[in-house]
Amino acid sequence: MRKLLLTTAALALACSSAAPAFAEFKSRNIRVSNGINADHPVGNGIKAMQTCLDEKSGGKMKLTAFWGGALGGDLQATQALRSGVQEAVVTSSSPLVGIVPALGVFDLPFLFGNAQEAYKVLDGKFGDMINQKLDAAGVINLAYWENGFRNLSNSVRPVTKWEDFSGMKVRVMQNNIFLDTFQNLGANATPMAFGEVFSALETKAIDAQENPYVTIDTSKFFEVQKYVTETNHAYTPFLFLFSKAIFNTYAPDEQAALRACAVVGRDVERQVIGDLNKKSLEKIKAAGLQVNTLSEDEQKRIREKSAVVYEKHKATIGADVVDAIVAELKEVRK
Numbered sequence: 534m535r536k537l538l539l540t541t542a543a544l545a546l547a548c549s550s551a552a553p554a555f556a557e558f559k560s561r562n563i564r565v566s567n568g569i570n571a572d573h574p575v576g577n578g579i580k581a582m583q584t585c586l587d588e589k590s591g592g593k594m595k596l597t598a599f600w601g602g603a604l605g606g607d608l609q610a611t612q613a614l615r616s617g618v619q620e621a622v623v624t625s626s627s628p629l630v631g632i633v634p635a636l637g638v639f640d641l642p643f644l645f646g647n648a649q650e651a652y653k654v655l656d657g658k659f660g661d662m663i664n665q666k667l668d669a670a671g672v673i674n675l676a677y678w679e680n681g682f683r684n685l686s687n688s689v690r691p692v693t694k695w696e697d698f699s700g701m702k703v704r705v706m707q708n709n710i711f712l713d714t715f716q717n718l719g720a721n722a723t724p725m726a727f728g729e730v731f732s733a734l735e736t737k738a739i740d741a742q743e744n745p746y747v748t749i750d751t752s753k754f755f756e757v758q759k760y761v762t763e764t765n766h767a768y769t770p771f772l773f774l775f776s777k778a779i780f781n782t783y784a785p786d787e788q789a790a791l792r793a794c795a796v797v798g799r800d801v802e803r804q805v806i807g808d809l810n811k812k813s814l815e816k817i818k819a820a821g822l823q824v825n826t827l828s829e830d831e832q833k834r835i836r837e838k839s840a841v842v843y844e845k846h847k848a849t850i851g852a853d854v855v856d857a858i859v860a861e862l863k864e865v866r867k
Contacts, residue, residue: 557786558590564597566610566622571600574809575623575771578678578802585794594790596621608632615671617778625680627708627769635666637850638858639769642714642839646832648682648807650865651768659861662854671777675795678771679803681810685762686749687741688734691825692762695719695835703741704730713842714766718835734758743767747806750813755820763826764835773799 569575579598586594604610607624611632614622626636638644645651654660655677664674685692689701699719705711707724715722723739733739734757742754743766749755773795780788818824827835847855 557784558593558790559784559787561590561594561783561787562597563594563620564599564604566599566602566604566607566613566619566624568602568607568624569600571598574802574805575678576600577805578798579623581801582794582798585797586790589790589794590787594787611672611774614774614776615778617776619776620779621675621773621775623678623771623773625769625771627706629772633663633666633670634849635663635851635854637710637846638663638854640708640710640767641846641850641855642710642766642842643764643832643836644858644862645682645768646765646866648679648803650862651770652803653865654858654861655770657861659858662857667772667774668777673775673777673780675773675775675792676799678773678799679806680769680771681745681747681806682763682765683743683745683767683769684749685741685743685764685766686754686758686760686822687762688737688757688759689740691760691823692764693825693827694831695838701741702739703743704733704739705743710842710846711767713845714839717839717842730754731757746810746813746817750816755817755822759822761817761822761824763824765827 565579567573567575576598579596583596586596604619605613607622607628608631610619610622611624611629613619615632626639630637630640645654660677667674685703687701687703690697692698695718698715700721701719702721702723703715704725705715705722712722712724720741725733725739730739730742731752731754734742734754741758743764744752744754749758749761755761775791780791783791814824843855843859
């Protein structure tokens, strides 16, 4: 009988220690705004993050994604986070430079040579530095997700060195750093709405455009272009931002779960978008386009050529920020 009582007591103790595992979790409906569509790799990341949250919270923390800017544009959604009226947004860094000027560092040309360089910098000390600036602006960055490198397509010539940009009419986003980047390389940088790009390429109103491989593929730019160069000239990450005002009302366990699961989602999303880029590149090649990469020597030359753009925008971005990322990249490349 005594043994039975001891066994019962032990089970009760075990259950009492296991039961509070979800005690710190409340039922939460977390609205996540996105400017992209549900079939984007961010959707895979959201699913993986939700699975992780289900395990950690016992199903209490739920993500509700709103796709295609259903809750407003990225800037509008981020302002809603800062006001504490919306929980989360997955946004590119570029639209937020008016809130956190330091984010302009990710628009600087030829910053990262490849994805692994970007991951080391974003997931390390420099990423933490930017996170602190975001925190001061009223948002918590849970993780850096993948947006992808931008590459050049054109109908004029293969681009193997920066001199090949000379005279080329290149469509760019309405972004001063992008404009300065291509003008500095000798191109005729032309701001244009994305929806007009295909017809402008088709009619030769412009010669070239720059976007990730997936966009070149899905937008069928390969039908009106002859050459693609893996320039990797811009890498603007997605940020998984959370309202600081709302985050601070959550229990420590809930906060820790969100941070950990955002990283799980990040890793899945990065893998999916990497695989998708490879598939898109193969489709571009199969369509008959000539694809080339820049040699290491040419990458170095084009970075040196682009140093003037860094200097021009250094004061706006923050000298401390530009100096910090340049220093960290030197360490990464050793």
